[in-house]
Amino acid sequence: MTEGRFPEGFLWGVATAAYQIEGAVAEDGRGESIWDRFSHTPGKVYQGHTGDVACDHYHRYRADVEEMARLGVGAYRFSVAWPRIFPQGRGQANPKGLDFYRRLIDALRERGIVPVVTLYHWDLPQALQERGGWAHRDTAYRFADYAAYLFDRLDEAVPYWITQNEPFVVAILGHVTGEHAPGLQDPMAGFRAAHHLLLSHALALQAYREGGRRHGRIGITLNLSPVEPAGDDPEDEAAARRLDGLLNRWFLDPLFRGAYPSDMVAHFAGLGLPLPEPPQEEMRAIAAPIDFLGVNYYSRQLVRHEPGEPLMAMRQVEGPLPKTAMGWEVYPEGLRRLLERLRHEYTGELPILITENGAAFDDAVSPDGAVHDPARVAYLRDHLLAVSRAIDDGVPVRGYFLWSLMDNFEWAHGYSKRFGVLYVDFDTQARIWKDSAHWYRRVIEANAVVD
Numbered sequence: 001m002t003e004g005r006f007p008e009g010f011l012w013g014v015a016t017a018a019y020q021i022e023g024a025v026a027e028d029g030r031g032e033s034i035w036d037r038f039s040h041t042p043g044k045v046y047q048g049h050t051g052d053v054a055c056d057h058y059h060r061y062r063a064d065v066e067e068m069a070r071l072g073v074g075a076y077r078f079s080v081a082w083p084r085i086f087p088q089g090r091g092q093a094n095p096k097g098l099d100f101y102r103r104l105i106d107a108l109r110e111r112g113i114v115p116v117v118t119l120y121h122w123d124l125p126q127a128l129q130e131r132g133g134w135a136h137r138d139t140a141y142r143f144a145d146y147a148a149y150l151f152d153r154l155d156e157a158v159p160y161w162i163t164q165n166e167p168f169v170v171a172i173l174g175h176v177t178g179e180h181a182p183g184l185q186d187p188m189a190g191f192r193a194a195h196h197l198l199l200s201h202a203l204a205l206q207a208y209r210e211g212g213r214r215h216g217r218i219g220i221t222l223n224l225s226p227v228e229p230a231g232d233d234p235e236d237e238a239a240a241r242r243l244d245g246l247l248n249r250w251f252l253d254p255l256f257r258g259a260y261p262s263d264m265v266a267h268f269a270g271l272g273l274p275l276p277e278p279p280q281e282e283m284r285a286i287a288a289p290i291d292f293l294g295v296n297y298y299s300r301q302l303v304r305h306e307p308g309e310p311l312m313a314m315r316q317v318e319g320p321l322p323k324t325a326m327g328w329e330v331y332p333e334g335l336r337r338l339l340e341r342l343r344h345e346y347t348g349e350l351p352i353l354i355t356e357n358g359a360a361f362d363d364a365v366s367p368d369g370a371v372h373d374p375a376r377v378a379y380l381r382d383h384l385l386a387v388s389r390a391i392d393d394g395v396p397v398r399g400y401f402l403w404s405l406m407d408n409f410e411w412a413h414g415y416s417k418r419f420g421v422l423y424v425d426f427d428t429q430a431r432i433w434k435d436s437a438h439w440y441r442r443v444i445e446a447n448a449v450v451d
């Protein structure tokens, strides 16, 4: 394959998530989510922004699907809002919630766009949080019930299912740093949540495999990054190994080796965090075969040893490379290296989908009415070239989902960070194609990186 070209049938897509784009948070029976609660809690989100309206996708989905068709994407990755399906997280289902996703999926299929459905993208029903949330084992079983409910009713039309989006972020930012909902700062709750998220994946996987004739493929999405020492001090290298152990291996090892990384278990035990030995049958279920691994890649992590930092004895440092509006280094080579590592250490010939890759930049509408975003075009081009090189080296990458279709609610940053290839004017809800959208359309058409 010549550099920059992609295999026949490569899946080109865009990605979004329910709470970030839908709005209509109290419409048609939807229940409250932890992000509704968190975003309405003063001081948690930039300038008090919430997902109450977001991109109003709940009402504008047909027009948004038309934009996807104009882009020429073959697939669309979106998430189902659990609180629309089960407003209390369990018990009584909400038919109007399911109906919205049926209409969305029908609109996609009418335009030849494959739905790729993420079951959980952070919007836990608040009622389940009040029963303990992900730190409570029962939530994993409620997730499996929710997943089975959707499998039984939507599987005929959904070729790809993703159980969890980024369990690391849910566990650590939601339960240890407190930057995300539910805003806890309790390391033991974080470790319990991490295990219950993996358990929920395992239980949903069992429900999929055992639930009679199923038509699709099922996997999980992890946020993964190369972790590098900021200097050549052996202590910095050890710190990098520790962050790699928590960010990457804490999830990859259970999924592909059936056990938590022993060096990290020992590290936390040494801190007086004796993690309970998980039942072996749970670890076996977590390691059950999946059909693909979803990889979200944005940048690398650069770390130094920091003796005073209580959990990891490390601190992340700013690197020298050009950065996006999030302050993340632009490091496309990291994506190629990550994919090579995955193939050699974990996934082998298992198909990989890049389920998120993209960048935020300070976009603005120019006097000519266009949105010129050369930095995003350059970011996307270089990362697609990295994917193409990995494929040429034999890594079985089967698809790429650009984050994101359109500017949306960027969690604690609210609407201050724009990741879309479509600019959203949140006052009018107008969608304006950025130069990167025109470029991405040409990439898809050519099935290759273009200038």
Ligand SMILES: CO[C@H](O)c1c[n+]2c([nH]1)[C@H](O)[C@@H](O)[C@H](O)[C@H]2CO
Pocket (backbone or CB within 6 Å): 017, 020, 165, 166, 169, 223, 224, 296, 297, 298, 356, 403, 410, 419
């Ligand atoms: C380190 O970045 C993470 O992997 C990551 C980045 N992102 C994500 N995870 C989430 O899956 C999306 O909901 C975010 O909107 C998106 C952009 O921030």
